[in-house]
Amino acid sequence: MVAPWNRTKSGPQGSAGPPQDQNVQGEEGEYLQQQEPQPEPDEQTRLLPPQNAYLSPDDPAVSPYNLWSIHILRGLSLVSLAVTFVWWAFLLTSNFVSPPLMHTRGSGFFAFAYTTLILGYIVLGLLFFATPSKPMATWGIILSVLLLVGMCISAAVPRLRLEEGWVGIASVVWAAVMSIYQVIQIRTVAWGKREEEERLTGREETRRSLREWLAVFAETILMAVMGVAVLLMTATLILRARDASLPPPGRRYFVNGDTYQVHLACVGNRTSETADAPTILLEGGTGPVEHTLQPFLDDIYRDGIIPRYCYWDRPGLGWSDTAPSPHSAGMTADALSEALARAGERGPWILVSAGVGGIYSRLFASRHLLEVQGIFLIDPLHEAYLAELARPGRGFVLWLRGVLSPLGLDRLAGALLRGRSSRDRVVGRSAYQSDKFIKAQLQENLVAVTMTAAEVQSARHIQMGETPLVLVSSGRHIKSDPQWEERQEDLSHLTNNRLSWDVVPEAPHEVWTDGEGRRVVENRLRELVQKSSSYRP
Structure with missing residues (x-):
């Protein structure tokens, strides 16, 4: 029996390998490709061994990092992490000393909380970059929806808009934008992982190692915690919007x-x-x-x-x-x-x-x-x-x-x-x-x-x-x-x-x-x- 990573890629109806230019040799009936001049290796073939045999799914070369689009996506995540960290450091300082032009007429804690949350989300996305999962994508969509709701409340209620100022509004908008970006990143990396598996091993790998299962479990728990936190923050914003309607006596x-x-x-x-x-x-x-x-x-x-x-x-x-x-x-x-x-x-x-x-x-x-x-x-x-x-x-x-x-x-x-x-x-x-x-x-x-x-x-x-x-x-x-x-x-x-x-x-x-x-x-x-x-x- 031929190992799955050495068999040829299945056709549309499950028929074996390429249908043309193949000879049956030997009693075992193995399919061997005709000897033809091999072209120069390119991005699609440079990792394949001679005669276009498939790699093992456990081979380190089977990785979404082979694609330039995934490299660029990871680079953008690193840049976003650096920008968010700098902004987070400014907001942390403003809890004690207000930097020029960064004073908010509210407490400033909401802007800091949203920035802290999205900073953790970006770090989480980078830690589990190569192991995207459906639970992580689902929680990412939930986070994006809740953050968009929070952004709308902050911008639509005049009193909240005054209290949070441009600092708070910018923090909430950045959190919403980055949450959407993280969903795109998860989906894109999952696509790249699937494409490389099909190209290099002949099929999409549905098995997961123990290490991958532990990673999926950890990222699901952490994303759930973030989802609950954003839900509470959104509910608190709704309470604040309601309280803003209370008129002062003076x-x-x-x-x-x-x-x-x-x-x-x-x-x-x-x-x-x-x-x-x-x-x-x-x-x-x-x-x-x-x-x-x-x-x-x-x-x-x-x-x-x-x-x-x-x-x-x-x-x-x-x-x-x-x-x-x-x-x-x-x-x-x-x-x-x-x-x-x-x-x-x-x-x-x-x-x-x-x-x-x-x-x-x-x-x-x-x-x-x-x-x-x-x-x-x-x-x-x-x-x-x-x-x-x-x-x-x-x-x-x-x-x-x-x-x-x-x-x-x-x-x-x-x-x-x-x-x-x-x-x-x-x-x-x-x-x-x-x-x-x-x-x-x-x-x-x-x-x-x-x-x-x-x-x-x-x-x-x-x-x-x-x-x-x-x-x-x-x-x-x-x-x-x-x-x-x-x-x-x-x-x-x-x-x-x-x-x-x-x-x-x-x-x-x-x-x-x-x-x-x-x-x-x-x-x-x-x-x-x-x-x-x-x-x-």
């Missing part, structure tokens, strides 16, 4: 040379009676002020305790864009100043803040000495705790959360299983899951003990000594941290005109959520408004 104003916008809202109209009355300027804690302090202050306003108040979202929170990196607390205070000026809002101000918002209020006060008529701090963060915000471990966790945030695991679970609404995700209880919120926390972490700490130290020396000051502290916080009380007392001496310092025994960090804490804050704010009317810087 207006967005360009700041910092029109590079990004911040959201500012004021409640209450100025009248002849309240023309000279101070406006409460509200600064929230860690989360969006709309979910924490603003509802409480709105109740006070409706009760007539305060005549008017304004609140805003710091960069990266609520309806505000993300600022370029690095971004310090002083830069945030300057952004608030510019937004107030563009909105036509003027003092005098009474600054009310909670938690870490006290840092921002103090910096704003040091920059507006003649406009601030009072400072009200609710369990404020002392600058000594900035080192806690700047811990490297915390920064790494924030960065990792940001990189994974485009998958939207927590946001999707909240929307599908817990009924979380758009408001919950923008300014509510799920706002901490937003990629912009995570980016703002990361920016705070990166400069807390450098730029921000220096700005706060300078503000202590600049602050007007006679500005009325009220401080309300959490009793629970003082019990849990022995140093908290000592540092709260230090903050009570920010000015020489301390009106009061109250410790509410059972109140949590958000003092106004406790019944007794709410009563104390209301009474002290009423007193501060009355006192400030007689104070003129």
